[in-house]
Amino acid sequence: MEYCETVTLAAPRGAFADEAAFDGWVRETQKSLVRFCRQMVDDWAEAEDMAQEAYLRAWEKRGSFKGGCSLLTWQMAIARRVCLDRLRRQKRVKLIPLDERDAAPSPDTETKADVQRALAKLNADDRAVLYLRAGEGLPFEEAGKALGCSAAACRKRYERAKQRFEAAYGGREG
Amino acid sequence: MxxxxxxxxxxxxxxxPEPFLxxxxxxxxxxxxxxVHRVGLVAASLVLMLAVTMAIPGVRAAVGEWMIDIVTGEKREMTAPPDVPEKSDELLDKYVGDWDTNKSSNLFSVRPAKLPREGWTGTMRGGWSDYEDQQAFMAALEGSGFRVRTDFSGVFTAEIRHPLKSDVPLREWEEEGYIIREYEVDTDTASSYHTLFDDNNRLLQINMNLLQVSGVNVPGERAEAVSVAGWETAIAVYRESGEFWPLSLYLTNPIPGDIVIPEYGDYPERSGARYSLHCDLSGDGYTLEELIAIAETLG
Structure with missing residues (x-):
């Protein structure tokens, strides 16, 4: 977020031009933003809360968007901050998410479960950078802006996260 | 890989899943x-939370007690509204009915949402071990205008109608270091809870009685909420019918927005959540006898 704000380009407009535009923006991007948040928090409902908070903060801070990255990237940067704040606050106790705890395992989902377990061993920022690259296919420059770092730093982060994921996935049980 | x-x-x-933003x-x-908006929504959500809480047998142990820490079993006095004279098991027993024979839901969670949308607020999630129970409850929700979704594992999510008349608090004050804001509840909307509960679901009908007792006589229900340490801990109070009906519920939970009410006797192991409840039916506007008389006029 900070990274985007240092680049001075356009005044607030487009999605934040007025309330109707913002409404459209939320509807258009919410699924994507929730999915991004989901990489960092425990379940979909939590991810929705985080995305909701991120939209709210974006609206409140709309005047600080100076361009230099896509609006969605800026929105993701805010969402990342919201998620990290949330994760810091909830360290003391961890609940098992209802939706995932109750899901019955099946052979078809074994690989998925292995991936989930491996991802769970990473920190939130590692999961975020992996998702932005492997899931969203963002270039390093854009992903870096969402993560508040330069393209080069993002590339390094990604490589490290990838190594950690592969180590975790390779070392899985069964 | x-x-x-x-x-x-x-x-x-x-x-x-489709987002419910x-x-x-x-x-x-x-x-x-x-x-302050979010604080009000905690209060709004707690209107329903109260309903659900009161409907679950596990909570019976705490209702009417001054307060029980469900994790430790320790009974201790909790910060109460000023001038609350005494607890009233009798009123609960008289109008709430027999809690112990109700079919129980084995797990329920209520998560306050941050913002309302089109008159809705809150997200409620829960799961029943009994599939038919869950289906019945979901049908009741949908029949009351709630939007419900479920996933294959049987967990459902519902949005809850916004019960606040206004986001502007009626008043605001500081008490023991907490900022307390008071809101007016929309009784028309609150009446939808009656519909919700009126679906042959005995657990919820019980609560309907409580709401009827408290909601009809004095216009302008009010809710209070306290937000502590930036949601790290949330303590909330719901008070119906303004100053005349001091039915209060205090909930504390270290996990913001995730209050889990597990089955009676199985609290800490199952949920991992710390949960405390204080419910006080005593009066600071009416006497207990007057409240009972009012309740009787409502049938």
Whole structure:
């Protein structure tokens, strides 16, 4: 977020031009933003809360968007901050998410479960950078802006996260 | 390995539930002008939380007690509204009915949402071990205008109607270091809870009685909420019918927005959540006898 704000380009407009535009923006991007948040928090409902908070903060801070990255990237940067704040606050106790705890395992989902377990061993920022690259296919420059770092730093982060994921996935049980 | 990861992301996107985000420009604007907004929504959510809580047998142990810490079993006095004279098991027993014979839900969670959307607020999630129970409850929700979704594992999510008349607090004061804000509840909307509960679901009908007792006589129900340490801990109070009906509920939970009410006798192991309840039916406007008389006139 900070990274985007240092680049001075356009005044607030487009999605934040007025309330109707913002409404459209939320509807258009919410699924994507929730999915991004989901990489960092425990379940979909939590991810929705985080995305909701991120939209709210974006609206409140709309005047600080100076361009230099896509609006969605800026929105993701805010969402990342919201998620990290949330994760810091909830360290003391961890609940098992209802939706995932109750899901019955099946052979078809074994690989998925292995991936989930491996991802769970990473920190939130590692999961975020992996998702932005492997899931969203963002270039390093854009992903870096969402993560508040330069393209080069993002590339390094990604490589490290990838190594950690592969180590975790390779070392899985069964 | 990265291929598996990409496949995982794709499947995740394909199976992603439709978001229930509660953001519209107007509400965002309101929130921008009034940061207290979220606190009010905790209160709003707790209107339903109260209903659900009161409907679950496990909570019976705490209702009517001054307060029981469900994790430790320790009974201790909790900060109470000023001039609360005494507890009243009798009123509960008289109008709430027999809790212990109710069919129980084995797990329920209520999560306050941050913002309302189109008159809705809150997200309620829960699961029943008994499939038919769950289906009946979901049908009741839908029949009351709630939007309900479920996933294959049987967990459902419902949005809850916004019961606040206004986001502007009626009054605000500081008590023991907490900022307390008082809101007016929309009794028309609250009456939808009656519909919700009136679906041959005995657990919820019990609560309907409580709401009827408290909601009809004095216009302008009010709710209070206390937000502590930036949601790290939330303590909330729900008070119906303004100063005349001091039915209060205090809930504390270290996990913001995730209050889990597990089955009686199985609290800490199952949920991992710390949960405390204080419910006080004593009066600071009416005497207990007057309240009972009012209740009787309502049948």
């Amino acid at each position: 990265m291929e598996e990861l990409k496949t995982y992301y794709k499947e995740q996107a394909d199976t992603q 509660a953001v519209t420009p107007a509400e965002a604007t309101v929130t921008k002008r009034r940061p």
